[in-house]
Amino acid sequence: MTTLDDLILYELPGCPFCAKVDRFLKQNDLEVERRMITEGTNREDLIAIGGKKQCPCLIIDGKALYESDDIIDYLRTRIEGEAKEADFSDLKEACPVPWLQ
């Protein structure tokens, strides 16, 4: 397990885009601090940092990176060696929307 302790990931329960990022983290044995926007002041905190409550959002050096694909691309750059590509096919079945096509 590699802990990337400079990162914070804001998530929303049941969000398929968050599930994509979660899958990639697990596949690559990565750990980051995770905050559900449904808890405490996390939603307000995220809006204060990034300007919107959209999830997932990765905080890097105090800056917000939205978009699951961009977050995964960034995480790839933090992996030494080769990233294991996560399989999202079951998520696609669970949520057949264009983002996974």
Ligand SMILES: N[C@@H](CCC(=O)N[C@@H](CS)C(=O)NCC(=O)O)C(=O)O
């Ligand atoms: N294209 C974005 C879509 C993210 C998205 O739509 N997330 C939803 C939750 S499933 C959300 O946060 N909606 C609330 C909002 O946009 O304010 C991605 O791939 O991350």
